[in-house]
Amino acid sequence: MISKQTDGAIVCAGRVYCDLIFTGLTELPRLGEETYAEELAVEPGGGGFITAANLSALGHKTALLASMPGGPFGSAILDKMQRSGVDLSLSPFNSANGAQVTAVIGCQEDRAFLTKRNGTAVPRDMLDAFSTSKARHLHIGELATLQELPELLEIAKAAGMTVSLDCSWDQNCLLNGNVQNLIAQVDLFLPNEMEAEHLGYLKEPANCPTLTVVKKGKAGATAITKDGEITVAADPVPVVDxxxxxxxxxxGFLSSWLRGADIETCLHDGNKCGAAAVMRVGGAP
Structure with missing residues (x-):
């Protein structure tokens, strides 16, 4: 049944978190002091799910391969996940799972995160089902997931899938000696500006081991290709979160890239989806 449900789908992999999003702050909390937020929202988080939900909203068939948070944290976000249009058959919910929670502290146009992970990034007993899923593309939502489960690449490549990878800041992952080799094995790498700078790609773009798209927030995004760099600016929008x-x-980028659009169009469509996200609370539509 799972293989039928995911035929031709884009599978997005990576932990799901219960995001506790505090907004309306003018500055980040300081040690020894208490800071009060204007609003609090509880939303499903994690790069894998947020990308999958946005792809679903764009009309793509998507599936999630993820470890879900348990207890009250999973229950708090499950209904919204089920309404997202994302196939959750590769991400069984188990209330006995441990907490996976992110406190998001939103301050003007930036934010800080405090996160608790639990267990493996994806359920290992779902890897066999994923290998027979007949999906067309695998998107890995964080570098930590790939470092933990490099066999995801092997499975995807053996099945003829293309693969994209977000970075999602994790200093321990970025300092790992094997990180460049892992990145070189994906078709598309999508770090933000700070991550790309840490990896040395901004000073030496020629060192990018694969097609790399650097996300620069309100400044737009830059694609570093074998033929040079292409930058598309983002339109200004009011920022909520x-x-x-x-x-x-x-x-947005993947939606166009998988259709074979040119890089400039892909960047434009990525910026458009990113802009829509900052005008609402939480990354998923």
């Missing part, structure tokens, strides 16, 4: 904006950008 930047959580998941990069993951939404991924969806």
């Amino acid at each position: 930047t959580t998941g904006a990069g993951d939404a950008f991924n969806a």
